[in-house]
Amino acid sequence: MASLNFDHSSIFNNNPLDPEEFRRQGHVMIDFLADYYLNVEKYPVLSQVEPGYLRQRLPESTPYNPEPMETILQDVQEHIIPGLTHWQSPNFFAYFQCTSSTAGFLGEMLSAGFNVVGFNWIASPAATELETIVVDWLGEMLELPKSFLFSGNGGGVLQGTTCEAILCTLVAARDQMLSKIGRDNMRKLVVYGSDQTHIAFQKAAKIAGIHPNNVRAIKTTKSTSFALSPDFLQSEMCKDIEAGLVPLFLCATVGTTSTTAVDPVGALCHVAKDYGMWVHVDGAYAGSACICPEFRHFMDGVEGANSFSLNAHKWFLTTLDCCCLWVKDPSALIKSLSTNPEYLRNKATDSRQVVDYKDWQITLSRKFRALKLWFVLRSYGVANLRNFLRSHVKMAKAFEELVAMDRRFEIVVPRNFAMVCFRVLTKAMGIAMRKPKQSHQNGNAENGHYKVAEEEEEGSSNEVNQKLLESINMSGRVFMTHAVVGNVYAIRFAVGATLVEERHVIMAWKVVQEHATAILIKHQLKASFE
Amino acid sequence: MASLNFDHSSIFNNNPLDPEEFRRQGHVMIDFLADYYLNVEKYPVLSQVEPGYLRQRLPESTPYNPEPMETILQDVQEHIIPGLTHWQSPNFFAYFQCTSSTAGFLGEMLSAGFNVVGFNWIASPAATELETIVVDWLGEMLELPKSFLFSGNGGGVLQGTTCEAILCTLVAARDQMLSKIGRDNMRKLVVYGSDQTHIAFQKAAKIAGIHPNNVRAIKTTKSTSFALSPDFLQSEMCKDIEAGLVPLFLCATVGTTSTTAVDPVGALCHVAKDYGMWVHVDGAYAGSACICPEFRHFMDGVEGANSFSLNAHKWFLTTLDCCCLWVKDPSALIKSLSTNPEYLRNKATDSRQVVDYKDWQITLSRKFRALKLWFVLRSYGVANLRNFLRSHVKMAKAFEELVAMDRRFEIVVPRNFAMVCFRVLTKAMGIAMRKPKQSHQNGNAENGHYKVAEEEEEGSSNEVNQKLLESINMSGRVFMTHAVVGNVYAIRFAVGATLVEERHVIMAWKVVQEHATAILIKHQLKASFE
Known part of the structure; x- marks a missing residue:
């Protein structure tokens, strides 16, 4: 029985699941996350790091000895957060949202805890x-x-x-x-x-x-x-x-x-x-x-x-x-x-x-997984869950109305839910259709000519919209993504972040307008030199 | 712009990700889980509920109005925990373990929080x-x-x-x-x-x-x-x-x-x-x-x-x-x-x-997922991680030695890591080999006879070991599972729960011995009446 005479606690200074240490560190993490949500609006929504940024900042191998959780969390703040694209930011309007909630999170915690x-x-x-x-x-x-x-x-x-x-x-x-x-x-x-x-x-x-x-x-x-x-x-x-x-x-x-x-x-x-x-x-x-x-x-x-x-x-x-x-x-x-x-x-x-x-x-x-869905269903109830979804649809509808009021833009497809597909109209913006680098190969045939002109217009418009989206996203103030349907490049504005409020939607529209105006001016200046 | 004039907070009394409510409920959940770990040994390891138990206890549909987290957690305590098989119990020796740790859990939390x-x-x-x-x-x-x-x-x-x-x-x-x-x-x-x-x-x-x-x-x-x-x-x-x-x-x-x-x-x-x-x-x-x-x-x-x-x-x-x-x-x-x-x-x-x-x-x-692995690697370090694994191997070795000391048992296959395959030997226990319900079809041919006798012996032994395992698990004190290799039914004793200590291993062996003795007495009594 000699083999049983070892002191477990001396091998692992503390058991890795010691309840009191779990409690202490767990509370620290909850505060870290609550503070993250308080501050999430302040971070650039789309991460601004360059490929390979993190390998330069972290050690080359696993530490031999343990490190305190506080040190690790400091590294999260300094090195991980700048590399996040903040899906829980109220200024995240990209893809479709991946919504968190306190109830969903607690259900996930409990599931990980029971394990x-x-x-x-x-x-x-x-x-x-x-x-x-x-x-x-x-x-x-x-x-x-x-x-x-x-x-x-x-x-x-x-x-x-x-x-x-x-x-x-x-x-x-x-x-x-x-x-x-x-x-x-x-x-x-x-x-x-x-x-x-x-x-x-x-x-x-x-x-x-x-x-x-x-x-x-x-x-x-x-x-x-x-x-x-x-x-x-x-x-x-x-x-x-x-x-x-x-x-x-x-x-x-x-x-x-x-x-x-x-x-x-x-x-x-x-x-x-x-x-x-x-x-x-x-x-x-x-x-x-x-x-x-x-x-x-x-x-x-x-x-x-x-x-x-x-x-x-x-x-x-x-x-x-x-x-x-x-x-x-x-x-x-x-x-x-x-x-x-x-x-x-x-x-x-x-x-x-x-x-x-x-x-x-x-x-x-x-x-x-059932725990988190059960927590969400019970913690919010049918009535609030419906209202939650409706509030996003309402905000998307409002954004759609804002787009419709600005003649430089169009809605690309009718809105069904809480996502608006829109684009700037290059014609309306007065951006030159002619692209000097391309020649009109079918210029002689009337129909052919029109077709090429149309396609070219679409091509030019797509390019402008792509540039517009890039410039919006690089600002870090909002994040949207795109789709191409029927050869048309559309900007997708998906409302759905849990923390989103109407002020974020209004601000997002202002950001779109500002960047559109800047591109318009740039193109007009460029055109005046051509 | 009329459509924007709704009060978001009135629709959802609180935003479902309101940071302060998140903080409050998060702390409640951490305490709930820390207390769960403190008490996990007290629960029967293998759940004792009957199929369909939960549908009888829960409402038939989603509530229309929200319910407070405290009510939900009370239901977790009363209705979910009895239906859990406690994988984090130090008395869980079944399958292979699914190990939790504070660092792994915190990494999972952070991942769910950033979402x-x-x-x-x-x-x-x-x-x-x-x-x-x-x-x-x-x-x-x-x-x-x-x-x-x-x-x-x-x-x-x-x-x-x-x-x-x-x-x-x-x-x-x-x-x-x-x-x-x-x-x-x-x-x-x-x-x-x-x-x-x-x-x-x-x-x-x-x-x-x-x-x-x-x-x-x-x-x-x-x-x-x-x-x-x-x-x-x-x-x-x-x-x-x-x-x-x-x-x-x-x-x-x-x-x-x-x-x-x-x-x-x-x-x-x-x-x-x-x-x-x-x-x-x-x-x-x-x-x-x-x-x-x-x-x-x-x-x-x-x-x-x-x-x-x-x-x-x-x-x-x-x-x-x-x-x-x-x-x-x-x-x-x-x-x-x-x-x-x-x-x-x-x-x-x-x-x-x-x-x-x-x-x-x-x-x-x-x-x-990388967060939790990073947390585990840094929070414990190479040295402790090795010692953690070694401590389980050492405990399994000790269990193996305990089995070897009791002549009623045998090790079925050599141990490589922290899992011991063992069984009771029915012969050693004096349990009758003859099974009245089966006839010796090949009784005439010498070789055939031996083979059948051997197979029957194995069959009888397998049955006894299956009964032994069932009786061990139904006690709720430990949970082990089985394997059948080379027609032999073996009880698998896998050491690996994060909270396991040598006292649990020793107790598990005592439980095995007690139940083996009880089965032995039952069989001897039965044999004396045949």
Whole structure:
């Protein structure tokens, strides 16, 4: 027994999870973060560092001896914060927001604190059971058909991101189809989305081994506000079927990334149904808005789909990462994704009375994500959550009105939710269309000439808008991103940071105007010298 | 401008990220968790609830109005904690541990607090840069060959779990091979592991579309302590090549789940090399131990592999989830997993001077995981981290000695790290071998008879050990799990909880002995009545 005679505490001066040291350092960190939120507006929103900045500032290797938390936090302040792009800044209007909230954060803390691994029910029953409950709660708030809820023999699961949700459902659909048409027909499977579908879909198709030639990105146009046309889908599918291919999977979107376009879910499901295709509806961003009765119509027709997902970390205060996925037929997921190694065997699983979520997702290990969603739902309640979303939509609408009042600008596509796509009009700004470096090759043909002039105008306009966005972002005062739709470069102004207030929106518009004016003057000066 | 005249604060009584409310509630949560750690020993380790317990206790739907955090935390105490299996309890000896630490927890908090989405460099340069730095730091601690580090043109990435690491590398290998032999040859690809390889490998193969008939789980035996034999691998590969198939990928393991067996990495790489196979080395559990010079030899030969991974959340204090993956050729990952949608285009990416980690993993969105690993490395330092691991190995060794002293028990396989596989010997316990319900079908043939008797003995022994484990776990005093290797049911005793001390190990052994004695008496009584 000599081997037991060592002093554990002398090896590790303090146990790394000593409760009182945990308490002390935990309070320090809470104050650090509260102060960060107090000051977050003061930092440049988009980080201004140069590539490689951090390697120059940090030591080359792990220290041999421990360092106090205070020293580490000082380094966070001096070296990490300057390298952050501040997603929680109220002046962050880029991409789609990744919203934090006190409740979401506390739920994440509690989950990290318990640090249970809920791969199956027995490994922490509460983790599984709370998850089945909160996905039903949220499903009901969204008025998802009962068939998507546990209470209706469907069910939901919390995953990390939409990429995982799409990959899981695609693999389930793939295996279901291959079991019908034969495993060797993998080469024939075709998947469909639009040219506006999130890139996660293409990535999932790649990972799942769908042949790269069989991934369709059906063209959308301004005439449908960049929504996927059911007719286009049908004709694409017919072509594929004629070529001996097998339509497998459609990814429809409620609220695309570039412009928040909404695909006509009902009509698309109707087309897909005739061919036995799996339809997944990706509501990553806009799904959250559908808890408000006035936005629910955007997902009408979802009852015809096989699965639906939204990212609660985007616009639902739940802190990265939390993607909610509902499926009508959990057994399809389970057939593809289940594994039953001996070392995980247990009575509860054998009894078939429990959900083992490891069979609903890519990974085996999983965090207790349900806590943060439960905290958000309870801490804010249905009424406040709706009002929170509405306040962002209202601010976006106000921004849209500001844009409309300035004749130098236009709204590129109609606003659906809390994101405005706009651009400066170079014509209106009096910026010369002619670009000296290019020659008019088709100058003789009338139509050709017009076309080139138009394209050139668009090209020139795109360049100006790109410059405008760069100059806005480099100011550090706000951060916005862009999209290109129908060859038009648009600036995306997404309202949604938790801390955003109308004063930030007004200020952001002022920043846009100032930078537009500066560019206008520069171009006019340049033109006067030409 | 009328639309801007609403009072944001009246819509949401308080902003959901109001810094002072965040501070107040944050401190409450820290105290809640510190108290949880103080009391964690008092809870039954394995949750004692019945399936469906929670739905009966919680309301049917989301509350319409907000509820105070205090009420929610009371529900956590009353309804969630009883449904937890307490992974942070020092009496948790099941599976492999998922270790927390104050530093890991604080890093997780800070990451959740900043809540940045570092899909590419520009979205938060510090997130990407710190990650490239800490994976190099840890890689050097492991004495990974320079070719796996950024400083040697390889590189590392932090993912969630080993499932993701295997899937990513498998997809990279798959696409690399298909680009050589033609995309239509997917059906021919074969992947190899042993019957001890983690089930994540089979799952990854399924997801990546490898034909189910082409996933090899090569048999291991007790003679090699359940390590994969290079000869067996070679002969399996030769058979496949003769059948016109193409060897693609080998998953070797340092520290298997069932028994912590170590595959001979160098010899396996040598076999694989001749066929151009990708070799991934999965050190999910035992990889961490290799920061100690005395354990480093277990991964000798890794220089011949293409990729290596370990789970820092398992035995490296880093809180779920954090899988470190290193690859020699990041471009293989990037070729398979990169996507470049217009809405993510930016100058830094175009300059090719930066890492965009979205192209190194399955998902696009990603958390700032590097913070917690950086906190752990700095807060404890190389010396303490080694001592931490050594203390667990020492305790496991002590447990092994205790088992060896009791003649009723045997060690099933030699211990490599901090996990002991043991069982009670039914013979030694005097438990009747004869099982009345079964007849001796091969009673006439001498050899047959012996074999059946042996199998029956094993079967009876397995049953007794299963009962013993169930009775131990139902006591709530400790939690262990099992494995079946070479038809033997073994109880796995994994030392590794952060809070574990020698007194817990000694107590666990007493619990085992008590329950074994009780079962022995029960069986003897039963036998005396037969």
